[in-house]
Amino acid sequence: MLIDLAEATGGNPREWPTQLVAYPNWETDFKSPSDSAGLQLKLDDAIEQVNEWPAQIEQASTSAQVDKISGEDATLFEQLVE
Numbered sequence: 001m002l003i004d005l006a007e008a009t010g011g012n013p014r015e016w017p018t019q020l021v022a023y024p025n026w027e028t029d030f031k032s033p034s035d036s037a038g039l040q041l042k043l044d045d046a047i048e049q050v051n052e053w054p055a056q057i058e059q060a061s062t063s064a065q066v067d068k069i070s071g072e073d074a075t076l077f078e079q080l081v082e
Helices: 002-008 026-037 044-065 070-082
Strands: none
Touching: 002 070
């Protein structure tokens, strides 16, 4: 339905699972808060981790097995679906 609506209004249909892609300026914008928070995480690694969430949600919804999401991700997922 959302794809049909996007196309009907001249927009671009969205793909699922979605993929976050970093813009070039994000590297600079990410470094300062990341350093301030004491994170030793590069932007590419953060993007990869964020992109795992929709993929895990897709796996869970297509297989009807939410238990494939584990650890902290499971807690976050449970909070999102409540």
